[in-house]
Amino acid sequence: MSGKRRAAVPTQKTKKSPKRPRTRKQKIWRFARWVLVAGLVGLLLVTGGFVYLYRSTPIPDPNKDFETQTSFVYYADGKSEVGSYAKQNRESISIKDMPDNLQNAVVAAENRTFWSDKGIDPRGIIRAAFSNAKGNSTQGASTITQQYVKILYLTQERSYQRKMKEAVLSLKLQRTKSKTEILEGYLNTIYFGRGAYGVQAAAEAYFAKDAKDLSLRESAVLATVLNNPSKFDPANGRDAREALKERYDYVLNGMADAGNITADEAEQAERRLPKFPKIQAESRYGGQKGHMLTMVRSELKKLGFKDEQIDGGGLRVTTTFTQKAMNAAREGMLAQRPEGKEFSDKNLHVAVATVEPGTGAVRGFYGGQDYLKSQINWAVTGGQVGSTFKPFAVAAALKAGFSLKDTFDGNSPFYYNEQGTGPKVKNEGAGDGQSYGDHVSLLQGTEESINTVFADLTVSMPDGPDKILTTAEALGIPKWDKKQHDYNNIDNSPGLEPISGVALGSATIAPVNMANAYATIANGGRAAPAHVITKVTDKDGKRLYTFKQSTKRAITEDVAADTSYAMQQVVKSGTGTAALGLNRPAAGKTGTATNSKDQVSSAWFVGYTPQLSTAVMYVRGKGNEGLDGWLPQYFGGSYPARTWTDVMTRDLEGTDPEEFPPAANLDGDAPDDGHAPYTPPPSPTKKPKPSKTPSNTPTNTPTESETPPPSDTPTPTGDPSCGLIGCESPSGPPSSSPPATPPASSAAPGGQGAREGRGRRRVRRG
Structure with a gap:
């Protein structure tokens, strides 16, 4: 054995094998485990919460916990009461007294x-929850049981907690x-409209009888209206009645x-709706209060409030x-309208609407007949506006x-083609109308309301009809919704379309909207939406809810100043001298329209001061009967202008006069293609009349240029006696017929269907 020791060898560390990355399959499995664990935890929490809610939530007592609170409406001061909506009208009855x-x-x-x-309905709950979370319209409960529970809690809250x-x-x-x-409780609490909660109150509100006496047809109607009382109430016009009939048939088929019921019973019941008796409105809606509360309700619904609320x-x-x-509108109208039984508010309808420039606030109105006698509010129904539309042109x-x-x-007549044949426009006067020459300034044409000047102006502008229409809409005139057929034209202007006669006012427009559009001009061209609610x-x-004040530029200040200057001349020396x-400084415009019988059917004066804008309209009967030969004076410069003056005098009492901005004297670069105006050859039997001399004193002689329709004016379809607002009894509630859309030619002869001008320059630079 050797005595030598072996040298120590350094210890070598063992290398660890590299960690293998997880495969895609392992990652998926690991994620799935986490999802499974989280899902189980979530399910346990939801289950536990559901069990807790189930045990701790009491069932409401429908006769104790179901309560409604009366809603109140106030004047602008927030203290003086206008009125209130229906107090709870509910009477619980046994299901034995509810017909099968x-x-x-x-x-x-x-x-x-x-x-x-x-x-x-689990699927309905999920669908409603997702819809509500996305901010869409609130989805209702799917089953009767769910609807009943929702009624008892009287909440419109959008939340997962409420749905749970x-x-x-x-x-x-x-x-x-x-x-x-459950069905008994539901039928004793569900809202049927007309202030009626429960089937007994509904039977009285719609058919003036007890629920136990309802027929099959009447039962099907009530089952229909509870789904959407506003949409299906037959008193709300033709659209509502048509919608009611469609769903009514669906209900009968389901039965x-x-x-x-048998198929034969269903078929027989589908032939017609039951008769709806006239239900006397509550006395607290008398006078103009009913019209006020109806306007407020309409706006509340546009803001998203439900009838139940x-x-x-x-x-x-x-x-x-x-x-x-409000008092100024009523008292000013009463002081100026003609006296006599034949001119009672049952026959002669005078509408007044006053709007504040810069805010769009409707400060006052007069809607016509007592609400208890007729629910038509002429301040929002309106009529053909005639020449009061010309300032927009x-x-x-x-x-x-x-x-x-x-x-x-x-010159009169004015022809829309080069040959001097076909559609034409006339000025006021016998025969072919009064001629003023072929070089009439736009200022004079406005001052004396010369139709042919505005017909020529319209075709002289490239895309003139569209430009006029666009300007009117920017100023505050709503578009024509052809699907709407009711008596409320706050959001609609039947007949308003870009035809060559658009400036002559064939459209039906609400006085509230005319007053608001003129208020935009008074406000230097900045438009504010017309509204009647400031706070809820x-x-x-x-x-x-709080109204957020805002304005939008519609026309420039200079355009507004010159337009306003032209309308000031109408008052100073034109057709509106009354x-x-x-x-005090005022600007305005007169207007009349004619029906298919060549009768003056509406007379207007719309005007403003810097503080207020007011529209006044006179119509007769159902809205389209003749005023000439019946009303002692039937032009806009007579009764309407005098009524406007009286109303505004009362409105502005105690305020200082304000001046308008001076005219801007705009002189832009108008299009010109070098064509001279075309003048048709004179008639061998008619001679042009000399120009009228404006007078500052109103007389019985018409001073406004009018536009009778040509002999080939098409007759409106249906019964012409039904007028603009349907076949309604002047003293009764509206019928189911819609307001008739007037033909474009009835106030704008020759304009029907002509969308473009002739492409030739007719203007002469002054």
Whole structure:
């Protein structure tokens, strides 16, 4: 053995094998495990929460917990009360007093699986939750049980918590009450419209009878309207009646499919709706208050409030109306309208609307006949505006580069083609109308309301009809919604389209909107939306809505100043001299329109000061009967202008006169292709009359240029006696017929269907 020691060898560390990356499959599995664990935890939490809610949530007592609160409406001061909406009109009855047809009709309309389902619709809940989370319109409950639970809690809240609570209560109700008890409670609390909660109140509100006496047809109607009372109430016009009939048929077919009635019974009932008796309105709606409350309700619904909230939600609504302006509208009208039984408000309808420039606030109005006698509010129904539409053409022309000094063809008649044949426009006067020469300034044409000047102006502008229409809409005139057929034209202007006669005013426009459009001009060309509500709170004072004041540039200040200057001349020396009686700076325009019988059917004066803008309209009967030969004076410069003056005098009492801005004297670069005006050869039997000399004193002699329709004017379809607002009895409520859309030629002869000008220059630079 050797004595030598072996040298130590350094210890080598063992290398670890590299960590292999997870495969895609492993990652997916790991993610799936996390999802599974999270899902189980979430399910446990949801289950636990559901069990807690189920045990801790009491079932409401419909006769104790179901309460409604009256909503009140106030003048602009927020203190003086205009009126209130329906106090709770509800009377609980036993299901034994509810006809089988009524019960079956409601099930067929609202929840055809009611007798077999478990009280909730999971798919409906999920669908509603997603829709509400996206900010879409609130989705309703799907089953009768869910609807009943929602009614008892009277909440419009959009939340998952409310939907969960609704589902819990629906299941609990299903387990503790029979289907018959649930249906009875539902039919005693559901809202049917017209202030009626429950089927007994609904039977009285719609058919003036007890629920136990309802027929099959009447039961089907009530089952239909509860789905959407505003949409299906037959009193709301033709569209509502048509919608009611369509769903009414659906309900009857559902009853037949379920074996509740025979196919023959369903077919017989579908032939017609039942008769609806005239229901006397509550006395607290008398006078103009009913019209005021109806206007407020309409705007509340546009803002998203439901009928249930309006009638029973305890709202506190502050309006734009002032007592001074409301009284001025009524008293000024009464002081100036003609006296005599034949001119009672049953036959002669005078509408007044006053709007504040810069805010769009409707301060006062007069809608016509007592609301208890007729629910037509002429301040929002309106009529054909005639020449009061011409200022919109003036503004459009100034925007396009024309000036008030530019001259146009004032001869009468004016032909829309080069050959002097076919459609034509006439000025006021016998035969072919009065001629003013072929070099009439736009200023004079406005001052004396010369139709042929505006016909020439329209075709002289490239795309003239469209430019005029666009300007009118920017100033505050709503577009024509051809699908709308009712008596409220706040958001609609029937007949308003870009035809070559558009400037002559064939469209039907509400006085409220005319006053607001003129208010835009008074406000230097900045438009504000017309509105009647400034604030809404709940009964505890919580703000639910506040009007946000804003304006939008419609026309430039210079265009507004020159348009306003032209209308000041109408008052100073033109067709509106009756307004001189205001004794302060004023601008305005007269207007009349004619019907298919060549009769003057409406007379207007719309005007403003810097502080207020007011529109006045006179129409007769159903809105389209002749004024000439019946009304002692029938032009806009007579009764309408004098009424305007009286109303505005009362409105502005105690305020200092304000001046208008000076004219801007615009003289832009108007289009010109070098063509001279065309003048048709004179008639061998007619001689042009000399120009009229304006007078500052109104007389019985018409001073406004009028536009009778040509002999080939098409006659409106249907019964011409029905007029603009349908075949309604002047003293009764509106019929189901819609306002008739006037033919374009009735106030704008020769304009029907002609969308473009002739492409030739007719203007002479002044």
